[in-house]
Amino acid sequence: xxxxxxxxxxxxxxxxxxxxxxxxxxxxxxxxxxxxxxxxxxxxxxxxxxxxxxxxxxxxxxxxxxxxxxxxxxxxxxxxxxxxxxxxxxxxxxxxxxxxxxxxxxxxxxxxxxxxxxxxxxxxxxxxxxxxxxxxxxxxxxxxxxxxxxxxxxxxxxxxxxxxxxxxxxxxxxxxxxxxxxxxxxxxxxxxxxxxxxxxxxxxxxxxxxxxxxxxxxxxxxxxxxxxxxxxxxxxxxxxxxxxxxxxxxxxxx
Amino acid sequence: xxxxxxxxxxxxxxxxxxxxxxxxxxxxxxxxxxxxxxxxxxxxxxxxxxxxxxxxxxxxxxxxxxxxxxxxxxxxxxxxxxxxxxxxxxxxxxxxxxxxxxxxxxxxxxxxxxxxxxxxxxxxxxxxxxxxxxxxxxxxxxxxxxxxxxxxxxxxxxxxxxxxxxxxxxxxxxxxxxxxxxxxxxxxxxxxxxxxxxxxxxxxxxxxxxxxxxxxxxxxxxxxxxxxxxxxxxxxxxxxxxxxxxxxxxxxxxxxxxxxxxxxxxxxxxxxxxxxxxxxxxxxxxxxxxxxxxxxxxxxxxxxxxxxxxxxxxxxxxxxxxxxxxxxx
Ligand SMILES: Nc1ncnc2c1ncn2[C@@H]1O[C@H](COP(=O)(O)OP(=O)(O)OP(=O)(O)O)[C@@H](O)[C@H]1O
Ligand SMILES: [Mg+2]
Numbered sequence: 001x002x003x004x005x006x007x008x009x010x011x012x013x014x015x016x017x018x019x020x021x022x023x024x025x026x027x028x029x030x031x032x033x034x035x036x037x038x039x040x041x042x043x044x045x046x047x048x049x050x051x052x053x054x055x056x057x058x059x060x061x062x063x064x065x066x067x068x069x070x071x072x073x074x075x076x077x078x079x080x081x082x083x084x085x086x087x088x089x090x091x092x093x094x095x096x097x098x099x100x101x102x103x104x105x106x107x108x109x110x111x112x113x114x115x116x117x118x119x120x121x122x123x124x125x126x127x128x129x130x131x132x133x134x135x136x137x138x139x140x141x142x143x144x145x146x147x148x149x150x151x152x153x154x155x156x157x158x159x160x161x162x163x164x165x166x167x168x169x170x171x172x173x174x175x176x177x178x179x180x181x182x183x184x185x186x187x188x189x190x191x192x193x194x195x196x197x198x199x200x201x202x203x204x205x206x207x208x209x210x211x212x213x214x215x216x217x218x219x220x221x222x223x224x225x226x227x228x229x230x231x232x233x234x235x236x237x238x239x240x241x242x243x244x245x246x247x248x249x250x251x252x253x254x
Numbered sequence: 255x256x257x258x259x260x261x262x263x264x265x266x267x268x269x270x271x272x273x274x275x276x277x278x279x280x281x282x283x284x285x286x287x288x289x290x291x292x293x294x295x296x297x298x299x300x301x302x303x304x305x306x307x308x309x310x311x312x313x314x315x316x317x318x319x320x321x322x323x324x325x326x327x328x329x330x331x332x333x334x335x336x337x338x339x340x341x342x343x344x345x346x347x348x349x350x351x352x353x354x355x356x357x358x359x360x361x362x363x364x365x366x367x368x369x370x371x372x373x374x375x376x377x378x379x380x381x382x383x384x385x386x387x388x389x390x391x392x393x394x395x396x397x398x399x400x401x402x403x404x405x406x407x408x409x410x411x412x413x414x415x416x417x418x419x420x421x422x423x424x425x426x427x428x429x430x431x432x433x434x435x436x437x438x439x440x441x442x443x444x445x446x447x448x449x450x451x452x453x454x455x456x457x458x459x460x461x462x463x464x465x466x467x468x469x470x471x472x473x474x475x476x477x478x479x480x481x482x483x484x485x486x487x488x489x490x491x492x493x494x495x496x497x498x499x500x501x502x503x504x505x506x507x508x509x510x511x512x513x514x515x516x517x518x519x520x521x522x523x524x525x526x527x528x529x530x531x532x533x534x535x536x537x538x539x540x541x542x543x544x545x546x547x548x549x550x551x552x553x554x555x556x557x558x559x560x561x562x563x564x565x566x567x568x569x570x571x572x573x574x575x576x577x578x579x580x581x582x583x
Contacts, residue, residue: 061387084471085471099466101463114476163466166470
């Protein structure tokens with residue numbers, strides 16, 4: 001792939017929920033400072049895959065994982081790696097905005113505090129910069145001590161992005177970040193993702209073909225736990241090499 | 255009348271079917287159906303309504319009786335003397351009806367019980383919700399529910415026959431039947447209440463909060479302390495209040511375990527007579543319609559008001575908690 005630097009690499013990853021073979025031999029590389037989109041019909045394993053990238057799926061009991069996943073050259077699945085360390089470097093934004101039932105300021109400062117940052121001034125600075133960075137500062141700067149649950153869905157989602165940015169990760173994972181948002185909020189988040197791409201490596205799961213086409217550089221198409229095709233987004237959408245990919249993006253199934 | 259209704263239902267079905275086949279809009283059919291179902295529906299509604307409101311009727315009845323039988327005592331004794339009088343000598347001549355020793359005993363014993371049931375109940379709720387494997391959960395939860403269903407007389411029996419002699423020996427006190435004895439046993443009794451309500455509160459905390467916390471690199475412990483417990487905080491306080499209310503209303507156990515002396519306790523080793531124990535012990539011998547009889551009803555009224563307030567407090571807190579979590583009001 002054009003001599004790109006790879007930020008994350010998944011190597012022969014197989015994943016089972018009990019006996020359900022949810023991912024089958026996935027090989028996928030995530031290029032640094034690019035947006036990689038993952039598309040595919042419901043239940044094909046997209047969420048399962050990106051939740052492996054920050055070791056979030058460990059919370060699910062009775063699962064089996066084989067294969068390797070690297071972050072730079074760190075083997076993140078190795079038993080001597082603390083999952084919290086991985087999650088600090090690989091941030092995640094969920095499908096449904098999930099701010100804490102705390103105020104706006106605390107929502108952001110929480111991540112800093114649990115990572116041992118105690119300096120009040122530093123915390124304040126980071127809160128402000130990450131709110132600015134996620135394009136929500138203007139809307140919340142006068143109400144930092146209001147409950148985050150009183151924000152609109154789109155604002156909550158940007159707050160969650162800010163919470164993620166505050167701990168200065170290197171990779172951002174988005175699992176259908178716009179699924180519960182209106183078109184205007186969706187556009188804001190998309191613009192934000194394009195903006196964030198300059199400094200972060202981004203992986204996004206989406207059901208929205210136009211969204212994948214608009215914002216991603218690379219696209220992987222998943223089907224029933226297999227990765228059918230992975231290529232530049234242009235190529236996937238204009239000239240897919242697999243007929244199943246074509247069927248999916250033209251809306252013939254899924 | 256029943257068969258009549260059935261018949262009319264049938265005929266309306268028939269009509270409906272006929273009309274729809276003759277091309278009339280479906281809305282019409284619904285109108286016919288509902289008009290003939292209406293009586294039946296009203297009846298069913300009425301029946302369930304009566305059932306639902308019967309608990310209200312019982313409640314009103316209880317309150318009415320408590321007031322009717324309890325208030326006459328205040329013709330002879332001032333309310334303030336009744337509530338704050340230090341001497342409860344209902345059978346002396348002249349009798350004294352000061353229930354302060356009983357009130358103090360109730361709160362004293364129940365607060366003591368809190369020291370047992372709060373750590374035990376909340377601790378086991380946290381264990382069940384956060385740490386236990388699925389298998390352990392399947393064993394622990396029913397076990398705790400069984401603990402709740404043991405009749406209180408068995409707890410009382412246990413307190414008398416085993417705990418009291420044990421306390422007597424360990425602390426070298428004249429009798430084991432004392433406030434401490436009652437507190438310990440009440441605490442054990444209230445543990446299942448506290449545990450199951452607190453466990454519910456913890457399990458209501460949406461998984462998304464935990465995930466959000468893990469996703470920023472928090473450990474399980476940090477997540478528990480800083481996210482889960484605060485989010486479940488009001489639910490946990492409800493659990494504590496209801497545990498307290500359970501302890502304060504418990505009768506049989508304290509009757510057997512607390513020692514029964516109607517004096518203001520000065521230490522945990524003093525025998526005490528909580529309100530419930532006083533009523534249960536004395537009701538049989540109080541001449542009906544006499545002052546003592548009315549005084550016991552007035553105690554019951556006080557007890558009722560106290561537990562009622564506890565429950566209202568618990569309700570207010572849990573409602574606020576649901577709003578805070580964004581669950582339905
Ligand atoms: N926690 C879980 N426990 C057991 N099976 C699961 C769990 N989560 C997902 N699965 C199963 O794994 C498969 C892949 O699910 P996954 O959530 O990754 O799909 P998805 O592509 O993200 O779908 P969607 O587009 O609907 O979000 C499905 O068959 C699903 O039933
Ligand atoms: Mg998904």
